[in-house]
Amino acid sequence: MSREEATEKARDLFAMYLEANKLRRTPERFVILEEIYKRKDHFDAEELYIHMKNQEMNISKATVYNTLELLVSCDLVKRHQFGKTQAQYEKAYGFKQHDHLICVECRKVLEFCDPRIQQIKSMVSGMFDFEINHHSLNLYGQCKGNCEHKAAQAKTESLA
Amino acid sequence: MSREEATEKARDLFAMYLEANKLRRTPERFVILEEIYKRKDHFDAEELYIHMKNQEMNISKATVYNTLELLVSCDLVKRHQFGKTQAQYEKAYGFKQHDHLICVECRKVLEFCDPRIQQIKSMVSGMFDFEINHHSLNLYGQCKGNCEHKAAQAKTESLA
DNA sequence: TTGTGTGCAAAAGCTTTGCATGTTG
């Protein structure tokens, strides 16, 4: 699925979600969704807010946070806590689910996939009689070389 | 290893760490370590601070945070981010490493172990040429019953 | 028209910092 297709689908899903929950289709909500789906990487609420301001868009922080919350609720956006404070976000629809590898030196965030995490989830779910909705797996470490990860990136892309 | 033995070992390790890093052996640092190793569950910095105040101990928040930081650095304490803000801590020496299952309804935190996480870490480490120091795996969901997890607790204890 | 959503600013909550004082090595 191309980025454009994913964005279009996400827009439709968001509209349906809003309708189903009797929430309003405000321009702000769709502008924010649009901007998030233009992005490739992780971002935080502040960055998104600043970006809107730079575009001369009159969108408040309250609305940014409110909309992110809505988008997380309907699974169109994922929220992560890589560091101590500031949450990070990323688009979630139409892109392969993955986990994260964080370099504690350069703070770069890489993505990887491993099917074993699904097995762990099913097993734990059964053992505790829990319904597991989502998970967060972060590996922290440091790149051995010069914090250039291009070789590894290429490797995972070939696996995808 | 009993709780007392673990506490004693932790105290020694902390003393060695302080000496190795030319840091001072202040009473506050050891009182905090002691209190943490008395605890069975997760706690946050505020709880620890309040507890000290209730014991008529004159320990400031700054010292609580500073000491937690030191203890995390030398792996005697682990820091977790289960929710959005407030970090949670737990003692780490002499207790089996584990991951967490969080009920998003009652906020209860359960613990589980799975060897597959180690396999994932080695594989990703090799693939990205990364040195992985630690990880964080949290599963979020809800208990199907009444948020009583005693049966499951019993099951994991029998596995340990 | 009606009530939800928005912008703005202020408040809240967790953590860190600055400074004077105390205490370790």
Place this chain on the structure above:
DNA sequence: CAACATGCAAAGCTTTTGCACACAA
């Protein structure tokens, strides 16, 4: 006695809230 650690309070930073106005349904 010379640094370093502490206590206290204030500041910092991210996120939430209150309120008046705007606008979607």
